[in-house]
Amino acid sequence: MNAFSNVGVFLIDTLFSLYIGLIMIRFLLATSRADFYNPISQFIVQVTNPVLVPLRRIIPSTGKIDSASIILVFGLKLIQLTLILLLQGHSVPFFSLLVIAIFQLLETLIYIYIIALIVQAVMSWINPGAYQTQNPLVGLLNNLTAPILRPLRQIVPNIGMVDITPLVAIILLNVALIFLRSFHG
Numbered sequence: 511m512n513a514f515s516n517v518g519v520f521l522i523d524t525l526f527s528l529y530i531g532l533i534m535i536r537f538l539l540a541t542s543r544a545d546f547y548n549p550i551s552q553f554i555v556q557v558t559n560p561v562l563v564p565l566r567r568i569i570p571s572t573g574k575i576d577s578a579s580i581i582l583v584f585g586l587k588l589i590q591l592t593l594i595l596l597l598q599g600h601s602v603p604f605f606s607l608l609v610i611a612i613f614q615l616l617e618t619l620i621y622i623y624i625i626a627l628i629v630q631a632v633m634s635w636i637n638p639g640a641y642q643t644q645n646p647l648v649g650l651l652n653n654l655t656a657p658i659l660r661p662l663r664q665i666v667p668n669i670g671m672v673d674i675t676p677l678v679a680i681i682l683l684n685v686a687l688i689f690l691r692s693f694h695g
Contacts, residue, residue, distance in 0.1 A: 518597045522594055523590065523594060526590035527590070527618070529557075529558075529586065530583050530618065532557055533579055533582055534583055534615075534618060534619060534622060535622060535654070536554050536579065537576055537579040537583070538622065539551060539554070540579075541575070541576075541657075544649070544650050545653070548649060550647055561582060562582060565578040569581055584612075584615065587611040591611060591614075595607075613690060616690055617687065620686055620687050623655065624680055627658075627680050627683075628680065629647070629651060630648075630676065631676050631677075633645065633647070633648060633651070658683075662679055662682075666678050
């Protein structure tokens with residue numbers, strides 16, 4: 511590969527990954543009933559609406575699940591993988607591409623939770639008194655990680671006054687990542 515195709519692969523991978531991540535975060539925030547009037551939520555909504563709103567007219571929600579978001583993320587991942595493979599001069603059978611897309615989206619989902627848990631932990635250490643009230647990211651991270659932390663908090667006891675549940679969650683997510691990678695190599 512030459513420098514131009516390397517740059518192309520880098521740009522396609524980066525831009526598609528960022529946008530797919532934003533759509534996934536929007537989906538997760540919606541399913542966790544996060545505050546969509548939060549400035550960070552508003553940024554995510556503004557960035558994802560141009561593609562998502564027209565798609566919602568065609569693909570309705572299924573109950574509380576935003577089907578359009580799921581289909582958009584999957585479609586964008588397929589386009590990303592196809593473009594990268596074309597730039598690299600490879601071809602992959604469509605079924606294999608579907609499987610790779612599913613595994614990579616699951617990896618992205620796990621990484622979103624791991625990063626959210628790490629950022630949440632670091633923010634709780636820095637100025638913990640102002641942690642809950644002054645930063646708009648705090649509420650979103652709490653909403654985003656609650657579906658993972660809530661069940662674990664019923665199992666994992668606090669040690670003294672320290673909640674180690676986020677650490678346990680990060681370890682379990684990394685274990686899930688190892689198993690996921692072992693299936694698709």
